[in-house]
Amino acid sequence: MNRVHHTGPAALLGAAALVTASFAAGSTALAAETPATGVGQAGQRLTVSATHDLDPAGETIRVTGEKYDETKGIYVALCKDNGDDRIPGPCLGGADTSGAASASKWIVPKGDPNEGELALAYGAGGTFDVELSVTAKDGNVDCAQVSCSVVTRVDHRGTGDRSQDVRVPVTFTGATPGGGDGVDVPAGTVSYVRTAEFTTAGRPQDLLLHPDSGKLYVGSADIPDTADVNERGLYALDPADGRVLSHVAQAPGSTGALAARNVPLLIGPLAGDGVVFHYPLRGIGTAKDGDASAQGVWLTGATVTGAGPGTDAATVLVAQGPALSEIETATGTVRRTVTLDGGSVLGVDNAHGAAWSAGATGGQLRRVDTGSFTVTATAQLPDGYVTFLEADPTTGNVWVGSGTSVLVFDRDAKLLATLEGQDRPTAAAFDATTGEAFVLREDYGNADNGADNVGSLEVHDTTTFQPAAEPVAMPGSRADAYAGVAVTPGGGSVYVTDQAESKVVRLDRRMSPKVVQSPADLSVEPGAEVTLTATAEGTPEPTVHWQVSTDGGQTWSAIEGATDTTYAFTAQSSHDGHRYRAEFTNSAGTTRTSPVTLTVTEAGSGDTGGDDSGGGSGGDATGGDDGGGTGRSTDPAEGDDTAGSTGGASGDSGGTGGSDVSPSGTAGTGTTDTATAGGSLASTGVGALSVAALAAALTGAGWAAYRRGRSVN
Numbered sequence: 001m002n003r004v005h006h007t008g009p010a011a012l013l014g015a016a017a018l019v020t021a022s023f024a025a026g027s028t029a030l031a032a033e034t035p036a037t038g039v040g041q042a043g044q045r046l047t048v049s050a051t052h053d054l055d056p057a058g059e060t061i062r063v064t065g066e067k068y069d070e071t072k073g074i075y076v077a078l079c080k081d082n083g084d085d086r087i088p089g090p091c092l093g094g095a096d097t098s099g100a101a102s103a104s105k106w107i108v109p110k111g112d113p114n115e116g117e118l119a120l121a122y123g124a125g126g127t128f129d130v131e132l133s134v135t136a137k138d139g140n141v142d143c144a145q146v147s148c149s150v151v152t153r154v155d156h157r158g159t160g161d162r163s164q165d166v167r168v169p170v171t172f173t174g175a176t177p178g179g180g181d182g183v184d185v186p187a188g189t190v191s192y193v194r195t196a197e198f199t200t201a202g203r204p205q206d207l208l209l210h211p212d213s214g215k216l217y218v219g220s221a222d223i224p225d226t227a228d229v230n231e232r233g234l235y236a237l238d239p240a241d242g243r244v245l246s247h248v249a250q251a252p253g254s255t256g257a258l259a260a261r262n263v264p265l266l267i268g269p270l271a272g273d274g275v276v277f278h279y280p281l282r283g284i285g286t287a288k289d290g291d292a293s294a295q296g297v298w299l300t301g302a303t304v305t306g307a308g309p310g311t312d313a314a315t316v317l318v319a320q321g322p323a324l325s326e327i328e329t330a331t332g333t334v335r336r337t338v339t340l341d342g343g344s345v346l347g348v349d350n351a352h353g354a355a356w357s358a359g360a361t362g363g364q365l366r367r368v369d370t371g372s373f374t375v376t377a378t379a380q381l382p383d384g385y386v387t388f389l390e391a392d393p394t395t396g397n398v399w400v401g402s403g404t405s406v407l408v409f410d411r412d413a414k415l416l417a418t419l420e421g422q423d424r425p426t427a428a429a430f431d432a433t434t435g436e437a438f439v440l441r442e443d444y445g446n447a448d449n450g451a452d453n454v455g456s457l458e459v460h461d462t463t464t465f466q467p468a469a470e471p472v473a474m475p476g477s478r479a480d481a482y483a484g485v486a487v488t489p490g491g492g493s494v495y496v497t498d499q500a501e502s503k504v505v506r507l508d509r510r511m512s513p514k515v516v517q518s519p520a521d522l523s524v525e526p527g528a529e530v531t532l533t534a535t536a537e538g539t540p541e542p543t544v545h546w547q548v549s550t551d552g553g554q555t556w557s558a559i560e561g562a563t564d565t566t567y568a569f570t571a572q573s574s575h576d577g578h579r580y581r582a583e584f585t586n587s588a589g590t591t592r593t594s595p596v597t598l599t600v601t602e603a604g605s606g607d608t609g610g611d612d613s614g615g616g617s618g619g620d621a622t623g624g625d626d627g628g629g630t631g632r633s634t635d636p637a638e639g640d641d642t643a644g645s646t647g648g649a650s651g652d653s654g655g656t657g658g659s660d661v662s663p664s665g666t667a668g669t670g671t672t673d674t675a676t677a678g679g680s681l682a683s684t685g686v687g688a689l690s691v692a693a694l695a696a697a698l699t700g701a702g703w704a705a706y707r708r709g710r711s712v713n
Helices: 016-021 691-697
Strands: 003-005 036-039 045-048 059-066 074-080 104-108 128-134 148-154 166-170 190-198 203-209 216-221 233-237 244-248 250-252 258-260 265-269 275-279 283-287 295-298 306-309 315-320 323-328 334-339 345-349 354-359 362-369 374-381 386-391 398-402 405-409 415-419 424-431 436-442 454-461 472-475 485-487 493-498 503-517 522-524 529-533 535-539 543-549 566-570 579-586 589-592 596-600
Touching: 036 166, 045 148, 045 166, 059 148, 074 128, 104 128, 190 454, 190 472, 190 493, 203 265, 203 485, 203 493, 203 503, 216 265, 250 283, 250 295, 265 306, 315 345, 354 374, 354 386, 362 398, 386 424, 398 424, 405 424, 424 485, 424 493, 436 472, 436 485, 436 493, 503 579, 522 529, 535 579
Parallel strands: 003 059, 306 345, 345 386, 503 589, 522 596
Antiparallel strands: 036 045, 045 059, 059 128, 074 104, 074 148, 148 166, 190 503, 203 216, 216 233, 233 244, 250 258, 265 275, 275 283, 283 295, 306 315, 315 323, 323 334, 345 354, 354 362, 362 374, 386 398, 398 405, 405 415, 424 436, 436 454, 454 472, 485 493, 493 503, 503 535, 529 566, 543 579, 579 589, 579 596
8 A cells, every 4th residue: 555645735736637636735644754846957846745765665755846848748757866967767667548646747738639638737837736656666677776766857759858857866765775876865965963062152042153253152141050150141152163262241230230141132243243132131232252341231111022133233123022112222212112912022034124023922923014113914823932033034934933833924924834843943043045944943841741852953945945954853952941043154054052051062064965067978999088077066075986887887896096076098999888987975975977888999880889969870868878879770761779778758860870760759861750650749749649659658668769660661
């Protein structure tokens, strides 16, 4: 019995044509969901509902797409992943000849003659929503041994068109890919690892990385079990090693007298260096690295319950219970005030001229325009402890820590997403460069209600709200009244508070190698210089080692000394048929380029080797290895259908020797393949494809061609 994975309502689609292939909104997944999204070269988004630890015996997964070119038909399937700019295949399963969920789907433009029994039409905006029934292996592919992805690509009518290629890697339980092309973890997998713990800054309550000086500012309280030392105050740390640059312990109170102060909230940076901060009960202070004591003002009225940057450099916004005021930082003078009944928690979004207010235990969420100081949007929050209101400076959405959930609202206070979790969300921060949100969750409660004394750091895409990295377990992290997260631009490092253990934890970004440049098949004469080049990105920077196979890819050996991104050597006749690949490795994983084949032939032998440009002798660019083989044509208008080691969906345009002839290909020196008895779509792409034709076009051997019988002129 297949398990089913899904990701909630089919919000991407409104097309009635896709109803039969969509999940019902609100249906329940039977296993842990691990959704992921891939992005295409034109902004297409391919989202797969479950991507890790799938059941090898069978899973039904949901696949949605948006922003695809509605004029181009595509296939959606689970295939062997051959890397960037390489045709995926072979693919698992056969054709969907009944319209029910299967291992592949065909999506076509509205009004396409194939729409209906075999193919689904795009929804508005180039969207689709389908189910795929996938297993770990069939007679063509074993995804437990090689890397596989759910992919989209242009259908058989445009096989050389790579514009709709999008890949989302998937893994099955117990899979150990290796020894062949692909990866041991999905390429480009992002994670964070704990690299340092700073115990030099008291009991940390909030964090701020200064955008100009780069210093890590820490607002701290006193450590309870060190009675002989008073650690409270404002710290400036070197973010690389946690070294204390300075400690500003004192700030003025209600009478102006200096005293050691807790610093629970860092409001914002000062120009050049330093921060504005709040200290109990009604203090607003300023200080920078090296100051002997802080400057500060003591406000009138109630205790400060929230604060954020003001509308200019001289002011801050302060919540004192229901009173939201803008005050002058240097004097405490109130410029303006608005009363928000039930308000107390504050989040400020200067990028969009807004402040967000909510009660400490839920109630009404309000958006206040900071230009007019009027409420412009409201929403009702559920009952539950509100831990933070953090506004995304890029989108203007506000993220609300509520109970054990994070609620995301847009600028009109419309709920966009609910991110559930076991632990209490206590702090959040955003990185505009990566478009990611970093949420600290800390354990709360006791053993009787499921507490395990382990929190986590989560990373989410701020557009899709899907996980952008693997969650990081934070042992010993316990929820308290205050917490902080700070992120370096680009998300390279993340700093989080751990009050329970009186330390700041640094986590660094890791990304498994992702190939960005791969070599191509070559055909040369003996004595020619061969240069293969491959590059990959990753964090840390991956190392590379070239490998060779002399038995058609069955076994691989490292080439001694070939540890640069470019491998050059002199071709010998004995190298004919050898395969080469580059293996990239870092601490996050290993990724290999797809193998390329070297053909070494004597001049005038006639064996051109073929490549995927179609200009050789029968090169087939759409399946199996990109090398075409040695297909020779006895008729310039017709290619030999033996070219290529694995049949593709169609033959590309032939050179002087012709090309593979298939439903949508051209042959020889430009003669158009016309529909004959037993044929199918002409090169114009007009006409419907029969059930039998589709079954052949979507075989598990990797988008295999539906080849017609050879006609005799």
